[in-house]
Amino acid sequence: MDGKRKIMIVAGEASGDMHGARLVKEMQRLNPRLEFFGIGGSALRQAGVRIRVDNAQMAVVGVSEALLKLRVLLSALRIAKEDLKGIRPDLLIVIDFPDFNLRVATMARKMGVPVLYYISPQIWAWRTGRVKKIKKVVDHMVVIFPFEVDFYKRWHVPVTFVGHPLLDSMSSRMAGEKKQNLGGSGRLIGLLPGSRNEEVMRLLPTMVQVADVVSEQIPDIQFAIPVASSVDRSLVETIARNGAARILVLSDRLRDVLEEATLLITASGTVTLEAAIAGTPMIIVYKVSGLSYWLGKCLIHVKHIGLANLVAGKSIVPELIQHQVSVEKIARKALNLLSDDSALAEMRRELGCVTQLLGAPGASKRAAKVAMSLLSSPKLLPYD
Known part of the structure; x- marks a missing residue:
């Protein structure tokens, strides 16, 4: 992977895998020399991402289900840490899945790796205090609901609304x-x-x-x-x-x-x-x-x-x-x-x-542009 920009992407569940794959494809159109690796499923694998951990066993619903899958999650977290240290990506992209991804983002921040968070966790609905952690470890939030922009601006977190990626997939599928x-x-x-x-x-x-x-x-x-x-x-x-x-x-x-x-x-x-x-x-x-x-x-x-x-x-x-x-x-x-x-x-x-x-079609393209900006100037992105 030497000589190419390396991007680590983490999608812990099926929906993130799907949206992440579209984001990867749009970023590859902007720069075909990008190389991706990380945690995901079949969609990211088909998009050309080197999957280090398959997310098939990671998705959980609720607290008790998370406890049952703790061993799987801890193993994935260990591999993510090893990759951050060993490969030293130029950018980390995490998609939703907050309890896991905020831990990965924290490790990346300590190593000086810029972090883009695509698709906000629903912290405006519950466990709002997590926004303090996001402010510390995330360089830019890319959100898919319009009401999320004001929420993050109140906390002085750099944020961009790109629209919902489902508008792209469903319009192309149903046409x-x-x-x-x-x-x-x-x-x-x-x-x-x-x-x-x-x-x-x-x-x-x-x-x-x-x-x-x-x-x-x-x-x-x-x-x-x-x-x-x-x-x-x-x-x-x-x-x-x-x-x-x-x-x-x-x-x-x-x-x-x-x-x-x-x-x-x-x-x-x-x-x-x-x-x-x-x-x-x-x-x-x-x-x-x-x-x-x-x-x-x-x-x-x-x-x-x-x-x-x-x-x-x-x-x-x-x-x-x-x-x-x-x-x-x-x-x-x-x-x-x-x-x-x-x-x-x-x-x-x-x-x-x-x-x-939900906005206009083209969410994945707009998100890719934000990611490319963060990749080239990680400390210079203004508030949206």
């Missing part, structure tokens, strides 16, 4: 596509239980029971589960077979389901923004371990957990949290929406407004 008619002659409901096996085990059994209740009232309705690549498909199929409703289990078909579904019942997460961009009405469900929920109640400072609602600054889609995640409550909300075309139309209109707030 010119034909619908697949997954629902047949009836309407389609998408069941999205999450991108991790732990989430699927916690949410999908309830979703399958909801499908049974709804199909009893609307016999010609079809259900579909687009299985995330990070989830064990056999696990999904086993749970889906426990119900009587017609449920399609699909691999790599999320966008098809978003385009065709009348309604989604979805786990909280980035997928709610994908649904918003597609204009698909949804019900958000969120359930974690008892310990994680208790800590969340003590630490979370926002009214909503769904990203679509957070961006809108108000409740535009229903949220059912923890003890509210019941077959009866979800089925009732689903049936009410399916019987009210005007409510569905209003939700689609509000989701269109959310999409406008």
Whole structure:
């Protein structure tokens, strides 16, 4: 790697891997001689990054899940430290995944390596005190939500809003596509239980029971589960077979389901923004371990957990949290929406407004320009 600018990139979960890969490709267009290494998954590997630690086993949901994967995380942290010392990158890019990435950023700062943080952790929602650590160890924040700019400026952290990278991926993926008619002659409901096996085990059994209740009232309705690549498909199929409703289990078909579904019942997460961009009405469900929920109640400072609602600054889609995640409550909300075309139309209109707030396409290109500026002049970037 001698003679070339070396960049270490750390993406601890699937969404960061995807967004990081687009960032890497845009940086390579600006300078083909850049060489990348770090922590990530298949998307970063395909983008040409030399993966030192595969992130497949690193993603966690909540505190108790993090404790179970502590050995994996500590091993990855040790390798990251060795690489920072041995390779001495010209720039460290960390993507979301704050508890791990802030530790890596701290090590980099001590070694004089400039740090760019792409996609802010949700510190405006909970554990706000982490911004003090960010101010100490991060040279520049590149954020994807407009309201994050004011938050970081209040703390005098250099920040740039680039828009949301999902606008790029979804617009290119959906352009010119034909619908697949997954629902047949009836309407389609998408069941999205999450991108991790732990989430699927916690949410999908309830979703399958909801499908049974709804199909009893609307016999010609079809259900579909687009299985995330990070989830064990056999696990999904086993749970889906426990119900009587017609449920399609699909691999790599999320966008098809978003385009065709009348309604989604979805786990909280980035997928709610994908649904918003597609204009698909949804019900958000969120359930974690008892310990994680208790800590969340003590630490979370926002009214909503769904990203679509957070961006809108108000409740535009229903949220059912923890003890509210019941077959009866979800089925009732689903049936009410399916019987009210005007409510569905209003939700689609509000989701269109959310999409406008996310900025213009080109987030990855703009983020790449910030990274290249930091690479060439790490101490000279002004506040945005």
